[in-house]
Amino acid sequence: MRVLVLNPGSSSLKYHLRDTAAANPAAGILASGQVDWPPDERSSATHLHAAFEELTDTMKRPGTAHPEAIGHRVVHGGPQFSTPVLVTADVVSAIEELSPLAPLHNPASVACIDAAGKRWPDLPQVAVFDTAFHRTIPDFAARYAIPEDAYRAHPVRRYGFHGISVEMACRDTAEFLDVAPLNAIVAHVGNGASVTAVRNGLSVDTSMGMTPLEGLVMGTRSGDLDPSVVLLLQQEGATADEVDHILNNQSGLLAVAGSADMRTVEKAAGSGEPQALLAIDMAAYRLAKYIAAYSMVVDRPDALVFTGGVGENSALFRAKVVAWLRPLGLGLDEGLNMASQEGMREISTMDSTFLCS
Template sequence: MKLLILNLGSSSIKYQLIKKKQILAKGLIERIGMYGSRIKHTFLKEKIIYKNIYNHFIGLKEINNLLCNCVIINTYEIYAIGHRIVHGGFFFMKPTIISENVKKKIKELFNIAPLHNRINYMGIEISEKIFQKSIQVAVFDTEFHYTIPKKAYLYAIPYEFYLKHYIRSYGFHGISHKYVSKKAIQYLKNKKAKLITMHLGNGSSITAVDSGVSVETSMGFSPNSGLIMGTRSGDIDSNIIFNTLKKGFKIDELIDILNKKSGMLAISGYSDMRDIKKRYDKGDKKAILAYEMYSYRVKKYIGISISVMNGVDALIFTGGIGENDMLMRQLICENLDFFGIKLDNKKNNNLLKNNNVNEIQVKNNKVKILVIKTNEELQISKEILSILNVKK
């Protein structure tokens, strides 16, 4: 039984073809719609294909061609397609087999997650045409956060907004937070561990995980809240929106600005942290400020998470920035000694690449600092097998 997992991000597509936990082929299309887009495809060995990938539709067609040329004879071999869907809203609290009604509900959430749900939906539509015999399954990023208590997920606005319009904090990146928290619990051999999982990438979020359960998270009603991100603003004063509307801005214009023209892009001129790091190393003041602002916001949410759980056993870095940017990890961990968080710079700068889990705290430190490679695709495959009642 072969499962194809599709994970569409705002500027990327990750994919894995999995059979019985074994990855048959995998890949990453990155910088979609930007200069320097490329495909990293791995079957037996990795190859890098430099190609203009103007949109996600072209990306998915390329993935299909690559798989048919190396590991499958035809699309009928793929039993199910797993789709990462960013926002499940009030409708979906567990993985769901996709039907026309499910698609309709996902479309209703476009306005809440404009950068992602529309792209996720497009992935479903294309997959249904290419993989006509495959079962299509939606796995939601919001699912892991439904354990957050009511006192945390409600907003201090009239209750009817929650009852009639389902306005509440939902949280996102749940698939990644769930995967790395399970890995950390297994690694620490402590089911009751208090963890702070930090998924840091083009989209970024922090989750407080107590005994394997999400109890607080930085993202809220939409993926635009919380931390500063590649093109998203993160937390801002709501009156900024009202003030700009009074000055003649249109609603759609503001949505576009806050989701696509803000964050690191607005601060530094670049949305990709790798580009910003190059400018940082050259002493660019905007790049330095971007690093300072990003790490500062992360530190704030670390403090929130510790206070919510009344302690912390491990701090976990994951995601593209969390796993690869040693400078950002250093800046985030600076001046957290009061909480028992002490980074070993030598370990931080020399991760063992073959390790799925790297410890980077100083020797004999009570609070662990872990770098864990996330694998949302593997977690999605587990969710699919669970809902289809198939043995893992």
């Protein structure tokens, strides 16, 4: 079957047309692409319309077969969705209702589902949820210490995100190391970023929480902060919607360094820009703290896996993170870390306590 996979992110739309019958997964990619927009801008219908126009133009190229089904990556499935589902009007409504929990992503998924349905009305569409992989997180790690009535009245718990990426990274790492079941710490670092503790192949904790706002320093998201900061912003006159916008769209690297794009921040840091250097150090330190904590949770991890746009491509960021982890026995091979290579690779020293890849 030829499946068109749509992955709307907070600053891009990635797409692949895959032949699922191909023996080699790489050979099964019939077409692919990515349309980006400024990561410090909220996803808009204009951006998504332009991205979908490019996608449909790609489908019209000679020799490119049309899809037979469409798969959508959806960030937040809430308590309702723990497995992939066939898209129906009720499913779309549920995804839309969960938008306050993933304001940068779920609306984009609804828009993509709508656009794909209009372009290919006879094709089945399936939604796959980033939160599903994290349904194995135990209650003591998933619960927040808030009053029971608030917990029961609202969907207040740690859902976790980037689950599709983490699950794939674990599968590939297990094959790469020939280890099963896998114990690993997976750092998905892009414009959005999270880190996950995986024990015996299952997610047991992750840095993002009820929404993708919690955890690491990200492109435009603050990550962890004292809840009193929210109260302070409201005391200064910000509405709830304005606070949400500040923490999701105006914080993170953007707030500290003036850009949400790590490539731009690294370039400025290379020129000695103090705020850029500070932003990278803040992001690396926050991630290193989580990795150190999760090494205890995982109990003798087989691997530390970097994935996502920054995790896969920024040698500087990886080096800064691992430098904090030397007390755990982690070591990074400078040459392997700097080398440009597609796919999974080992970048640790021979005596490193566990693999960095």
